[in-house]
Amino acid sequence: MYMYLVNNMDDFLTTGEVAKLLGISRIAVFKKIQSGVLPARKIGRNYVVKREDLQLQSAVLTEEKKETLNRSVDKVIDDYGETLRLLKDA
Numbered sequence: 695m696y697m698y699l700v701n702n703m704d705d706f707l708t709t710g711e712v713a714k715l716l717g718i719s720r721i722a723v724f725k726k727i728q729s730g731v732l733p734a735r736k737i738g739r740n741y742v743v744k745r746e747d748l749q750l751q752s753a754v755l756t757e758e759k760k761e762t763l764n765r766s767v768d769k770v771i772d773d774y775g776e777t778l779r780l781l782k783d784a
């Protein structure tokens with residue numbers, strides 16, 4: 695199995711690479727792996743994540759994330775609505 699992974703490492707990402715892509719810490723990546731949210735394979739002492747699994751992970755927008763996003767958009771519109779309208783018309 696190890697030889698298979700070495701020959702196809704382009705299909706996998708390290709936990710550091712995953713953290714950078716998702717904009718979270720490596721500890722947060724490990725927590726996602728341990729909780730089963732993010733599928734990973736262990737190679738020796740290290741975990742790797744299949745690229746396609748990460749793409750599926752990042753494509754999912756939970757209800758909590760939707761609510762947070764909507765609140766953020768509402769706040770920006772409340773705080774900067776007039777400025778945004780002026781910029782649109784400029």
